[in-house]
């Protein structure tokens with residue numbers, strides 16, 4: 001196992017130390033070392049998250065655990081065993097020749113483990129559910145440095161907790177997914193000029209009755225957002241290649257004035273965003289809120305559109321849910337709010353000199369209003385400064401169950417570089 005301290009000779013004590021284990025046993029050895037040295041652990045995979053290597057902590061970078069093994073046929077597809085250091089774009093590309101896919105996220109460079117432990121809302125979420133809904137088992141390195149298996153048959157409560165509980169319960173080293181067949185998708189980004197509130201009402205009403213093959217993502221971002229080109233647009237993905245089936249479903253949206261662009265047949269792997277990413281990139285400073293909502297009502301749409309208009313450096317982002325996402329029972333995984341039909345997020349960037357105190361306060365008030373009525377917030381998009389209380393991510397009974405499991409699996413809170421669930425007791 002290489003370490004930034006070993007390979008770069010002496011890394012000063014005030015610099016972060018990063019180790020790069022090659023397999024689960026080396027991950028376990030690194031965890032035992034952190035325990036012996038009394039240091040907190042930060043886990044890094046794709047590096048898109050909010051917790052970065054820090055002096056004093058031991059950062060365990062799992063990127064080398066990147067194997068992707070396509071295994072036996074199952075009732076619904078193929079079993080796929082994925083090292084959690086793999087990136088979702090690598091997984092999609094490896095599965096394409098086998099004619100199967102896992103719905104994960106929308107960006108190729110996001111890490112398998114980081115996305116999956118939070119849930120994973122992807123381009124096919126209405127067709128296949130969350131990334132964790134396709135999971136059948138996992139391998140986890142625990143806080144006492146053991147390598148254990150978790151599934152419905154073995155360590156079932158741990159398996160429940162890692163499906164939405166964030167990185168709180170151990171370092172997940174392998175995930176076993178059931179990948180369902182997918183010959184291709186119809187995908188494209190529609191530009192959406194004009195009255196955004198009117199458009200969003202049509203999108204909402206269309207999705208209320210649309211077949212689950214259709215998943216859409218709306219985003220309106222400023223030029224300074226590193227994640228996408230500036231402007232408002234609607235990303236459309238249809239699970240399958242039957243254009244005649246999609247056309248009438250999409251018609252109410254394409255008929256709206258100001259909507260343009262094409263949806264075309266493509267491989268699922270090519271529908272993922274390929275924005276460049278460096279694991280050392282800092283996360284932009286921001287004020288943010290997100291929520292899983294039972295309904296996208298007119299008042300919420302109006303608040304979102306007004307917020308985007310009021311702040312030049314703001315982002316508004318919506319994803320359709322329902323379909324397979326809602327087929328899963330609320331207590332089947334730690335992920336909250338299966339009754340939600342929309343995921344909503346609003347961000348105001350807060351780069352130095354951008355907002356004065358009054359604007360910051362106004363933005364905070366508006367964000368609070370946007371969050372009103374949400375069923376829960378979603379960990380993976382929640383910046384920790386704006387979301388200091390992790391209880392917002394879970395229903396009360398799930399929160400208690402997670403805290404009890406944290407006390408069982410990580411009583412000294414070694415894994416605290418996350419939306420941290422305090423051990424019960």
Ligand SMILES: Cc1cc2nc3c(=O)[nH]c(=O)nc-3n(C[C@H](O)[C@H](O)[C@H](O)COP(=O)(O)OP(=O)(O)OC[C@H]3O[C@@H](n4cnc5c(N)ncnc54)[C@H](O)[C@@H]3O)c2cc1C
Nearest residue numbers: 044045046047048049105106111113114120121167172418
């Ligand atoms: C550009 C962009 C696009 C995104 N798109 C989506 C999307 O479409 N859908 C969606 O749901 N989310 C999306 N996200 C959010 C993303 O899921 C989270 O940021 C996720 O945590 C990133 O994982 P990572 O491995 O890349 O990051 P990392 O920074 O490496 O990890 C993030 C955190 O996850 C935990 N973690 C990582 N690996 C493990 C592991 N092996 N075991 C246990 N814990 C672990 C740790 O707490 C770590 O701090 C996106 C984020 C960005 C920046």
